[in-house]
Amino acid sequence: MPTQDQEKRGRNFDEVALGYTKEQAIEEAKRCLGCKKPECIKGCPVEIEIPAFIELVKERDFLVAIRKVKEKNSLPAICGRVCPQETQCEELCVLGRKDEPVAIGRLERFVADYEMENSSQPIDYSPQSINGKKIAVIGSGPAGLTAAADLAKLGYGVVIFEGLHDTGGVLRYGIPEFRLPKWIVDREVDYIRDLGVKIEVNVVVGRTLTIDELFKDGYAAIFIGTGAGLPYFMGIPGENLNGVYSANEFLTRCNLMKAYLFPEYDTPIKIGKRVAVVGGGNVAMDSARVALRLGAEEVYIIYRRGHKEMPARKEEIRHAEEEGIIFKILTNPTKIIGDEKGWVRGVECLRMELGEPDESGRRRPVAILGSEFVMEIETIIIAIGQGPNPLLLQTMPSLGLTQKGNIVADPEGRTSMERVYAGGDIVTGTATVISAMGAGKQAARAIHKDIEAS
């Protein structure tokens, strides 16, 4: 897919990956074999009828194609941009055995963008008659949005309660503008509102309202999609020095609060000349690329395992490399060094080598004795993962949790509490947008089934 010029893009917040033109889209669509038993669909957690929508692209029926997609997926412009297609639908495409798989994600993005540009009217979904039952959804991330959309389509009155002042969860506060422009999130959330879903922002369930109150208020079921929003720190000396951010703080300031537009926007962000991001996942790549765009001169990724073991998407790693992010692999920070005023001046690291595979199947990093060295750094961003936010769960003592504090739920989202369902990162730990959406879809189905049966 075409991308924005490498030189320029590392310094602006415009979208990096540019979309297909009509002609490019049709060319790509023509490669699809329209398999009778399409393997690709098995790789899509929200079950899009992939060959059917691609067929419509071939026929230049773009607006019908997007309707086909939206039968199953309420957030197509988002998924087309941030789904790890290479391990989802595209991994299973038969063409991929010999050649490149069909670029399903890009085609999905194309039809979604085409609709935004070419029809002002939202596609009329004609939801079924309202059945008089209402469902509460907690959290407006991809899991909550999908559960809400599907339940609304089934005729339920759905209210989403969101703790922040804006919708989207990680789509809004985590994934940066240049990967997922926020106006796209706005448009897709508006579509979900058009389906009849009500969204109440500024409501922290567990503080502003409780689960018991929601049931008393007449909600027939509750879906919890509160995500994995608790930042982990490394527990090494110096982590509270000025200049150390969690990735969540750094990205939230920048994305949700638009600190990259300071002082036009009030929330500040401070970035040093030399920045180190600790971690090797998507969150680390995003943080590094944001730091670069905020004006850092040198940005490092410090990761304790090897290149191959990095959990980030290949495409994101490539984009980061192209933009000039420097990778310090097999390196583990042991201490953050500060000056007398409490500001970060450097980070002490140990070199690592790869040992035997650990329980995750990746080779375990082992420290090389005596290999300490110091990097001069002014800003450190810690992106080593997130856990479940306990705020709501502490108010629900009878809800079954795993040792790590995630909600225990069956594959259809049923929890240990009657009429309480859950899905997305709060159940699985940090995963993907599309897996959270798949969980939202399953839970919506289960809620409907259980209500019908009762």
Place this chain on the structure above:
Amino acid sequence: MFKILTKKIMVPSIKLFEIEAPLVARKALPGQFVILRIDEHGERIPLTIFDYDRARGTVFIIFQEVGKSTMQLGAMEEGDLLLDLVGPLGLPMKEERDKKIVCVGGGVGVAPVFLKARSLYENKNYVISIIGARTKNLLILEEEMRQVSHEIYITTDDGSYGRHGFVTEALKEVLEKNRPDLVLAVGPVMMMRACSEVTRPYGVETLVSLNSIMVDGTGMCGCCRVMVDGKVRFTCSDGPVFDGHLVDFKELMSRQNRFLEEERIASERFIQMCRKIERCDN
């Protein structure tokens, strides 16, 4: 949107708002705070719930104008709308009964002490209040505090009213005379630290309400982290009330200064903008 129903100027730089926020009013308890945002460009501003009126569905805040956001807030009038307001956030303070408790408030910190003092008073505790300000005309809530205290001490740094000196000196005197079960101190970090140091040798439990810099206020970003008893705690979700003898105040003070440079830029820009508008008005 959240409507400002009442505005009161306590002293020129300290203002009180009554804001329509029925969901927050229903739940608010002493020790908790709200986060509000003025408009689309605004930052999330944490402010203690000074009081609430459950029947009217309103919460009260008292704030001091210290920078861009609080100056802009102070310029709002009755009938104006705030874009966002969320709460009540933080953990409510533990309830106490039949105890002797000292409530210390310094500067605008008297505001967050008031609700706690009132609830302690209503719960049959013996309340000794110590409130202070730099000078007489910066002292707030004297009458209100009198009504919820069995004894009250007033101090001003310059001696223009009440006793001459800091709240800590009055606190020391009270500790010598009485043996309180608990001290609650809220105000600038320096003052909370000083109070904790005064009570430490007496072994009297001392609670402080921290005002770390925050973003989300729900435990999601870690911006508000403080060290308490050698452990990382989040002020917004584990606090804001902590045991003052265990807080690392030095680190907290340093962390409060993280954005000084940016705060200065924002204030200067705001003041300039206000000047321009005034010139147009004339």
